[in-house]
Amino acid sequence: MKVITWNVNQVMSFERAERVATWLVDQDAAVILLQEVVCGRDEVLESRLGDTHDWFYARVRGDRSLYGSAIAVAKRFGARRVEPLARSEAQEERRSAPEMVIGVEAPALGVVISAHFPNGSGWGWGKINVWRELQAWIDGRTGPMILGGDFNAPGLEVDGKAYCFGTQLQIGGHFRDLSPSTARMFLDSGELAPVTRLWERWKDSEGREGSGAEWEEVESWIFNRSAEHGLVDAVMSAPDVGDVASLYSHYVRGIKTRYDHIFARGWRSTSASYFPKTLRRGDPDGPASDHAALVVEFEGPTSQAVLTQPSITEPPPIRGE
Known part of the structure; x- marks a missing residue:
């Protein structure tokens, strides 16, 4: 099973949106986690991933036009949309902070979460509130899980x-x-x-x-204590991680950092690599960047755990739309 997470960096042109969508379709992935997709071009991704091909596609928009997250899950997993994480004060502050985390329940796969957090102190202490909600959301569910996205940390x-x-x-x-x-x-x-x-x-x-x-x-709990929550770093635990340089998704002032991550519960990763292209015009190969895709192959699930959270028969309303 192939899982891809990609901060597509606002896909600012229809041409690039088409190239991104074409690459994603060609990968034949089971799960696609996207960040920064809502910028007036998200309809291209939704059309290619949700209509043309056999995926369940869910997106959530923030209050600003440049930000949002999306998940595409192969329909064979029986995906259903679930409530995105949101801070209660977000609507008053008119910030897109909470809509960066969205989850999908797929009974044959588990819970799938796409997350996007800002650098450093971005969102202030509101960022910590979202982290707390995410941790509680994860701990409140049992069974297989995939969590991925652009964490801009550590x-x-x-x-x-x-x-x-x-x-x-x-x-x-x-x-x-x-x-x-x-x-x-x-x-x-x-x-x-x-x-x-x-x-x-x-x-x-x-x-x-x-x-x-x-x-x-x-x-830091997700990086240093993920095992306490039943999650495994799917990149670092994969037997085949390719070139060591491919472990690092971003270079900041010469420092190799891993800002993009995929964590798993109940699935065993077999390989991990970064796609070294941002698909930007004039930069076909692209530098190492957290705006390039992370691809992880899985086998499993490693247990027959059954999801225990209540099933959702009707998709709840999505804030920001």
Whole structure:
């Protein structure tokens, strides 16, 4: 079973939307997770994936025209749309934050989730609220699951441990906030392991405040403690991951980072690779980027667990449409 996640980077032209759709169709994937698809070109993807071919296609739009997420699931899995994750204050704030996470229930496959989170402190503490909702959503369901998307994190990985926005790195005897620049300084230092601490307090533009420990605990669980929630990093656990360079989806100031991820429960990954093309005009090959597709092959499911959440016979209304 092939699963693809791709931040298609707003597909700003009909031509590129057609090229993206053609590539996706040619892959004959069972599950396609898309981010940044709602920009006036999402109808191209919906037509190619939802109408022409045998997929169930669900999308959710944010309040702004540039953002939204979508999932295409082969109809043989019996997919049904479920409520997208959403923060209650989102409609008042007129921000597209909550509509970045959408889930589909497919009884023959499990729960499939497409997620998209901003860099660093984007959305402020509202980002942490969405992370909490996602974790509760995952923990409230049993059985097989696929979670993928563009997480824009972690900012640094060392020996399998992920460090996120709540961390400060010791650089030259002083602690500095984790950023591409400070991560680069650490890597250039030749140190084997970073000396870190968590920042004390931070207030976002909305006046909400919290500690670095709170932030790091919530954002890093998916990378450092996913097994506690029954999830496995499908990329790093795959026996065949191809060229080591293909593990890293993005280069920020010379730092290799993995911003795109696929986690699985009840499915065993057999191979993983990044498609090294963004399909942009003038850049046919494209640099390593979190705007290129991640492809994972699975076998399984590894257990016969049955989904226990209530079945949804009628698709609920989608906010933002």
